[in-house]
Every structure is written in structure tokens, then in C-alpha cells.
Amino acid sequence: MSRRWIFRSVFAASFSASCAACFQLSADTPSSSIEFNTATASLQFFATTASGCLSVSPLTLPPPAARAPRRFRPRIVDGHTEGMPSEGEFDLIARLAPFLATSGEDLVVGHGDDAAVIDVDGRGVCLAVDVLVEDVHFLRAVSSMSDVGYKSVAVNCSDLAAMGATPSVALVGLCRPTDVSSADIQQLYEGMSEACERWGLRLVGGDTVAAQALAVSVTVMGDVAPEGVVRRSGARPGDHLLVVGSLGAAAAGLALYRATGEFDDDLLIAHRRPVARVAAGRTLADGGATAMIDVSDGFGADLTHVCQASGVGAVVEATALPAADGVAAVAKRLEVDPYTYIAGGGDDYALLAAVPAPAAPALATATGGVVVGEVIAGPPSATLRLPDGSTVDMAGMGWDHYGEERA
Amino acid sequence: MSRRWIFRSVFAASFSASCAACFQLSADTPSSSIEFNTATASLQFFATTASGCLSVSPLTLPPPAARAPRRFRPRIVDGHTEGMPSEGEFDLIARLAPFLATSGEDLVVGHGDDAAVIDVDGRGVCLAVDVLVEDVHFLRAVSSMSDVGYKSVAVNCSDLAAMGATPSVALVGLCRPTDVSSADIQQLYEGMSEACERWGLRLVGGDTVAAQALAVSVTVMGDVAPEGVVRRSGARPGDHLLVVGSLGAAAAGLALYRATGEFDDDLLIAHRRPVARVAAGRTLADGGATAMIDVSDGFGADLTHVCQASGVGAVVEATALPAADGVAAVAKRLEVDPYTYIAGGGDDYALLAAVPAPAAPALATATGGVVVGEVIAGPPSATLRLPDGSTVDMAGMGWDHYGEERA
Numbered sequence: 004m005s006r007r008w009i010f011r012s013v014f015a016a017s018f019s020a021s022c023a024a025c026f027q028l029s030a031d032t033p034s035s036s037i038e039f040n041t042a043t044a045s046l047q048f049f050a051t052t053a054s055g056c057l058s059v060s061p062l063t064l065p066p067p068a069a070r071a072p073r074r075f076r077p078r079i080v081d082g083h084t085e086g087m088p089s090e091g092e093f094d095l096i097a098r099l100a101p102f103l104a105t106s107g108e109d110l111v112v113g114h115g116d117d118a119a120v121i122d123v124d125g126r127g128v129c130l131a132v133d134v135l136v137e138d139v140h141f142l143r144a145v146s147s148m149s150d151v152g153y154k155s156v157a158v159n160c161s162d163l164a165a166m167g168a169t170p171s172v173a174l175v176g177l178c179r180p181t182d183v184s185s186a187d188i189q190q191l192y193e194g195m196s197e198a199c200e201r202w203g204l205r206l207v208g209g210d211t212v213a214a215q216a217l218a219v220s221v222t223v224m225g226d227v228a229p230e231g232v233v234r235r236s237g238a239r240p241g242d243h244l245l246v247v248g249s250l251g252a253a254a255a256g257l258a259l260y261r262a263t264g265e266f267d268d269d270l271l272i273a274h275r276r277p278v279a280r281v282a283a284g285r286t287l288a289d290g291g292a293t294a295m296i297d298v299s300d301g302f303g304a305d306l307t308h309v310c311q312a313s314g315v316g317a318v319v320e321a322t323a324l325p326a327a328d329g330v331a332a333v334a335k336r337l338e339v340d341p342y343t344y345i346a347g348g349g350d351d352y353a354l355l356a357a358v359p360a361p362a363a364p365a366l367a368t369a370t371g372g373v374v375v376g377e378v379i380a381g382p383p384s385a386t387l388r389l390p391d392g393s394t395v396d397m398a399g400m401g402w403d404h405y406g407e408e409r410a
Numbered sequence: 411m412s413r414r415w416i417f418r419s420v421f422a423a424s425f426s427a428s429c430a431a432c433f434q435l436s437a438d439t440p441s442s443s444i445e446f447n448t449a450t451a452s453l454q455f456f457a458t459t460a461s462g463c464l465s466v467s468p469l470t471l472p473p474p475a476a477r478a479p480r481r482f483r484p485r486i487v488d489g490h491t492e493g494m495p496s497e498g499e500f501d502l503i504a505r506l507a508p509f510l511a512t513s514g515e516d517l518v519v520g521h522g523d524d525a526a527v528i529d530v531d532g533r534g535v536c537l538a539v540d541v542l543v544e545d546v547h548f549l550r551a552v553s554s555m556s557d558v559g560y561k562s563v564a565v566n567c568s569d570l571a572a573m574g575a576t577p578s579v580a581l582v583g584l585c586r587p588t589d590v591s592s593a594d595i596q597q598l599y600e601g602m603s604e605a606c607e608r609w610g611l612r613l614v615g616g617d618t619v620a621a622q623a624l625a626v627s628v629t630v631m632g633d634v635a636p637e638g639v640v641r642r643s644g645a646r647p648g649d650h651l652l653v654v655g656s657l658g659a660a661a662a663g664l665a666l667y668r669a670t671g672e673f674d675d676d677l678l679i680a681h682r683r684p685v686a687r688v689a690a691g692r693t694l695a696d697g698g699a700t701a702m703i704d705v706s707d708g709f710g711a712d713l714t715h716v717c718q719a720s721g722v723g724a725v726v727e728a729t730a731l732p733a734a735d736g737v738a739a740v741a742k743r744l745e746v747d748p749y750t751y752i753a754g755g756g757d758d759y760a761l762l763a764a765v766p767a768p769a770a771p772a773l774a775t776a777t778g779g780v781v782v783g784e785v786i787a788g789p790p791s792a793t794l795r796l797p798d799g800s801t802v803d804m805a806g807m808g809w810d811h812y813g814e815e816r817a
Contacts, residue, residue, distance in 0.1 A: 098596040102603040104612035110579070119614035121579055121631070124533050130614070132629055134583040136621045172517070172528055176541040176583065176627035189505040196509040205511035207526035207537070210627075214543045220583035220617075220627035222539055224528070 152194025159223035160279030167288025168227035178214030238357035252327035254348020303397030319376030559601025566630035567686035574695025575634035585621030645720035645764035659734035661755020710804030726783030
């Protein structure tokens with residue numbers, strides 16, 4: 004298979020899935036997710052963005068029976084897609100920017116990073132919010148209510164981990180449709196509680212309201228020393244890139260489910276119950292990490308965010324990426340390039356950090372992470388060096404729009 | 411009109427409205443809203459609750475054309491309603507209690523109050539979250555997108571005001587259906603921004619996701635001295651009850667709209683753009699208020715919450731309640747007892763505080779508030795003394811289920 008397929012197929016899959024799953028969405032309009040300081044818990048296709056805080060088109064996951072036929076294959080041109088609404092996401096980012104605070108006074112980190120950080124008398128209070136919506140970010144066929152609750156807390160902890168922060172409390176805003184019973188909500192809370200216990204949070208309040216569709220909005224607060232905050236913007240040429248956690252399991256598990264209806268629990272656990280790398284985040288922050296992000300949108304997309312925020316390039320060795328067990332087998336079975344999942348999938352919640360080269364070996368050992376590449380000088384770009392020595396620009400998607408159709 | 415109608419009509423109205431507006435709800439099942447530490451931005455009927463943190467059945471607001479005929483009139487018995495699902499709200503409260511933290515260590519206030527308070531090195535960090543859902547908490551026919559944004563911030567500031575806290579930052583989780591354009595979202599953010607400016611907050615981040623229905627989940631963080639926090643639970647016999655702000659405007663304005671389709675902007679402003687009484691909250695906290703709550707569920711319901719949390723009774727003079735201008739006229743026109751709106755309506759976002767009697771006159775002057783009654787010893791109960799000298803128990807709803815039908 005041509006490597007031109009790597010990104011193209013990810014996009015096409017997420018695009019058609021969006022159309023099928025979000026039944027209020029028109030067939031030719033991808034769903035959209037825009038994050039201002041937190042990562043959405045969704046699989047998302049690669050998009051070059053102006054701000055580094057835009058992610059387009061969560062990979063929604065219709066059950067196989069409900070999947071609509073692929074009616075439309077958008078061409079990808081310079082990071083824009085045909086078929087997008089004329090008032091697109093770039094327009095929206097520009098519209099909203101004036102209303103969002105980035106920094107200043109006691110605001111150490113505002114919108115545009117994984118979480119906000121406020122200086123409270125020298126202590127850093129770190130805040131993130133993520134919303135999980137049924138049929139956009141999870142399917143009840145794949146995830147139990149307990150899984151959804153667990154994940155709603157975990158993804159926020161992952162955002163805090165990427166700042167070097169330690170979560171402390173959570174609040175939940177729950178939109179509850181009538182087909183969600185009290186027992187369902189109890190299970191959701193059980194899942195949240197399990198995640199809270201694992202990462203040392205207390206659930207201190209919230210608001211449950213009647214709604215048409217199930218959505219869980221969790222806010223997590225955490226602690227960080229203001230001077231210890233790691234942003235996306237500090238990566239420097241010569242830094243090494245470290246990944247803690249494995250890549251591709253959720254994307255491969257979901258692709259397998261979509262293609263065959265099979266549940267591979269070993270892969271889907273990454274989607275159902277992601278692991279927030281809180282301790283590793285602290286270790287990396289303490290060890291001098293210059294930039295950090297959690298890999299929620301896909302490795303390539305999130306590395307692109309770091310490169311754009313830091314004004315640097317990055318070169319990554321594909322063979323060094325820590326692929327999750329079982330990803331290669333799914334890729335082979337579905338005749339998809341494995342890097343589709345490893346570099347292009349999302350929902351991994353691995354940590355990606357830029358660290359000073361001399362510190363990299365020790366930090367890798369301390370966190371169980373692996374060095375996957377290097378930060379270079381130059382305009383923002385994220386390059387993947389494939390096993391055959393050729394390279395792919397993970398940020399630019401224009402490269403593939405001459406590729407042949409997949410059989 | 412018999413005073414037995416006061417509560418009955420409020421309940422019946424909110425019940426039928428719920429059924430009509432929430433089209434996923436079955437006709438005989440009211441929508442529900444459960445708040446763990448924050449007030450929902452909805453009109454709600456009176457309900458006696460075990461925990462003081464439960465509010466049932468937001469008054470949803472279908473446009474007149476969409477209103478369903480009243481098919482079912484539930485009987486109200488001991489705070490329970492027939493027609494509720496067998497696994498009702500009391501069951502849910504009991505199910506969730508084990509997962510929610512109330513206090514301990516650095517958690518000054520957990521679930522069960524208007525907001526949570528965490529002690530961060532001697533500084534109190536105050537957190538609240540409220541979710542506003544279209545067709546449950548607002549109608550686009552009544553509120554502009556800017557109004558919705560404004561209100562989503564204001565109602566959280568009101569929760570913080572009731573703790574004596576000062577808001578500092580806000581985060582937004584936005585569920586965006588496809589019929590909400592970029593321009594709509596910009597207007598929503600303009601409204602949030604206006605409210606942020608008014609109460610001194612910065613909007614520091616959030617998450618926007620595709621969804622079937624419009625919902626806005628806002629989290630607000632604020633500052634408070636941990637020793638200055640005012641809970642619901644501190645009211646003592648002999649304290650005076652002070653109300654800052656006026657009552658009944660939103661309920662009357664919405665009732666008029668529902669009955670006639672008329673927009674009375676002077677009344678609806680309370681529903682569209684509520685005022686958070688932040689400065690008054692601080693003044694009351696500094697002045698020794700023993701308990702405080704914001705009046706979001708309706709005066710009687712919220713006073714009941716305070717009485718239950720504090721283990722006291724309360725007697726209120728109906729004529730002392732600060733009715734908003736125009737409420738009496740709507741009540742007369744619709745042939746409804748005005749206390750339906752004044753004591754039974756919601757969305758007022760007035761502050762209700764218990765203050766030591768000697769401090770009451772000065773605090774009333776300083777805040778523009780009025781003394782409406784007194785805290786008394788005895789089992790939790792909230793009594794309204796009507797102009798004719800008779801009394802109504804605002805907490806207990808069993809009293810009215812022998813009342814005659816309204817013509």
C-alpha cells in the first residue's frame with residue numbers, strides 16, 4: 004500500500020463515520036470539535052491549523068449496522084477540506100479568539116494548552132474541562148456506562164498530566180436523556196469514582212440536567228508549581244522527543260469493530276479506560292521537559308500542535324514509535340498501513356514530551372518512555388521517517404490528494 | 411383564588427411544560443435536574459427532599475405553538491409525585507451519595523452546597539458548574555445566543571456569590587448541534603464575555619464538541635477566604651432572613667409568554683440575563699451571615715434547602731418579599747396567585763441569607779436587601795405567612811392534594 008494512504012484513509016474513515024453517526028449532521032458536513040485548552044477524547048484526523056488549538060472532525064463510531072455507505076470523498080487541500088461549511092473552523096477560531104484569555108497577571112496558562120493554570124498565592128491551580136458525547140466520543144455498544152464515567156475523568160487527568168500537574172478534585176455536568184436509568188447513572192459514577200480513586204481525586208459536585216442526548220462534561224482541578232508548568236510552546240531544537248505509553252490501540256480496536264463488529268478487548272481497553280500518565284508527567288516536568296502534550300488527537304496531530312506552539316520542526320522515526328500490541332495484526336488484517344493507527348489514530352493518552360537531550364535517557368528509564376525523535380530548527384513541521392527511509396509531513400495533508408483511490 | 415392553588419399551579423405548569431418541551435421524555439415523566447453543589451438555572455417546583463440538594467422538574471418552556479395539552483395532573487403526596495419513574499430522584503440521590511465527597515482535609519465544602527471550596531495553602535478556591543440545555547433551561551425563541559452565554563456565566567457567579575466568593579476564571583464545555591452556526595457561537599461567547607467583564611472573570615479555556623442538542627456547561631472558579639465561606643447549614647434561631655434582589659420576574663415573564671406569546675422584556679430580562687449578586691454576597695459574608703443560598707429554584711424551595719441543611723425552621727412574611735415590578739399585574743391577568751411567582755418561581759438569582767438579628771439593618775442597607783422573616787427553632791420547615799394571617803408550609807406539598815381543580 005502506498006504511504007499516501009496513511010493519512011488519506013484516516014481522514015476518509017473519520018469523515019464518513021462522522022456523517023453516519025451524528026444523525027443531526029448533514030451527510031457532507033463533518034462533525035467538529037474545537038478545543039481551547041483541553042484535548043477532546045476522540046479520534047481525529049490530521050489537520051493543519053493556524054492556532055494549534057483546533058482539531059477537526061472527531062472520529063465518530065457508528066455501530067456496524069448503522070453505518071451509512073460512503074457517499075462522499077473529500078479532497079484534502081492545504082489543510083482545508085472541500086465540503087466543509089463555508090463558515091468553517093478557522094473562521095470560528097478567529098471569531099472566538101478575542102474572548103479567550105491566554106495569559107496575564109495571575110493567569111499563568113490560558114486557552115491554547117492542555118489546561119489552564121492560575122497562580123493562587125504562588126500555588127498553581129490547574130483546570131481542564133472535556134465533554135464526552137454519546138455517538139460522537141463513545142458508543143454504548145462499545146463502552147459501558149462505567150467506562151464512560153471512568154474515561155470522562157481520565158481524559159481530564161491526562162490533560163493535567165501534560166502540564167506536570169496533579170489532579171485533586173472533579174466536578175461533573177451530566178446531560179441525561181430519559182433512556183438513562185438511575186442504575187446507569189450509578190454505573191457512570193462508579194466509573195468516575197474508580198478513576199478518581201486511581202488518580203487521587205475527590206468528586207466534589209456537579210449538575211445533572213435532563214437533555215436529549217447523553218453528554219458528560221467533567222472539570223478537573225489540580226495542583227502544580229507555577230514555575231513547574233510545562234506548556235506546548237517550549238520545545239527547542241536539539242531536544243529529544245519522548246513518548247510514555249503506547250500508540251494505536253484505540254484506533255485499531257475501533258477500526259476492527261467498525262469493520263467486523265468484533266470486540267478486541269485488549270485493544271479497546273485503551274478507548275474505554277484510558278490511562279492518565281500523571282506520575283510520568285510530574286517526572287518529566289521535574290526533569291526539565293521543555294514542552295508536553297497528551298496524545299489524544301493522534302500522535303502526528305499532537306506533535307504538530309507542539310511544533311506550531313514552539314515554532315520548531317520535529318523528525319520522528321516511525322520504527323521507534325511505541326506501537327501497542329496487536330495494532331500490527333489489525334492493520335494487516337484490514338489491509339491498512341499500521342501507521343494509520345500508530346501515528347494517525349487518537350485516544351491514546353500517551354504523553355509526548357520534548358526533553359533536553361542529555362536528560363532523555365534517564366527520563367526514559369524513569370517513566371518507561373521511549374525516545375522517538377528529535378526537535379529541529381526550522382518552520383513548524385512534524386516529519387515521520389518511514390522504515391524505507393522516505394519521509395511524510397504529518398502536518399501537511401496536501402501531499403496526498405493526488406493519491407489513487409483505495410480498492 | 412384559594413391559596414392551595416399557589417403551589418399546585420406551579421407544579422402542574424412545570425410538569426406539563428416538561429412533558430411538552432422535552433420531546434425525548436415520556437408524557438408522564440417529568441424531566442429532572444439534580445444538583446450536587448450548584449443551582450440549576452431553571453424554574454423548578456417545590457419539592458421536599460431528603461438531602462436538600464435535590465431539585466426536581468425544571469420548568470421547561472415550550473413555545474406556545476408547541477405546547478401539548480395537559481394530559482395528566484399528578485397528585486403530590488409527601489414530597490413524592492405519582493407518575494415519577496419508579497427509580498426516582500430519591501433513589502438516585504441515595505445511589506450517588508457514596509461517590510461524592512462532602513468535606514475533609516483540604517475540602518472545606520464539597521457537594522451539597524452552592525459551590526465546592528478547596529483550601530489551597532490557606533486560600534479558598536471555590537468551584538461551581540452549571541449546565542444549560544436548550545428546551546430545558548432556555549428557548550431560542552425567548553433568549554438570544556448572547557443571552558444564553560451571558561446566563562451560563564451569571565448563574566455560576568451567583569453560586570459563588572452565595573458562598574461569599576469572588577469569581578476569577580471560567581471554562582466552557584459546549585455541545586454544538588449543526589444548526590448552531592459560527593456566528594451563533596460567536597454571539598454565545600460575546601454574551602459570556604459580557605458577563606465575564608461584569609463580574610471580573612477571564613474565559614480561560616474549554617471544549618466544543620459536536621452534539622445533537624445545544625448545551626452549555628460552564629465551570630467557574632473563584633476566591634474566598636476558607637474561614638469566610640458561608641454554607642447553607644449555619645442558620646440559627648433568631649437570625650433574620652435577608653433577600654437581596656427581587657423575586658418572581660422570570661417566572662411571571664415566562665408564564666405570560668407561555669399563556670399569550672407576549673414578550674414582556676422588563677420581566678424576561680431576569681430570565682435572560684440574571685444578575686449575580688457577587689458584591690452583596692461578599693458583604694453578607696463579611697458581615698457575619700450564618701447561611702446563604704442563591705434563589706434559583708424558587709424562594710420557598712431554596713429557603714427549604716437552607717432550613718434542612720441548618721436544621722431550623724423559618725417564618726417569612728409574604729408581604730415583605732421583594733416582588734419584582736410587574737409580577738402582580740401578570741398574576742392578576744392570568745388569574746394566578748402572585749406568590750406563585752414570587753415564592754414559587756425560580757430563575758431569580760436573588761441572594762437569600764440568614765444573618766444575626768443585630769446585624770440585619772446595617773446589612774440590609776449595605777446590600778439593598780430586605781428582611782423578609784426570621785429563623786426559628788424546630789424541625790426544618792419554611793412557613794409563609796400570607797396577608798390574611800394564614801400560613802403555608804412551603805416545604806410540604808402534601809397539603810394541597812385535596813384542593814379543587816382550577817377552572
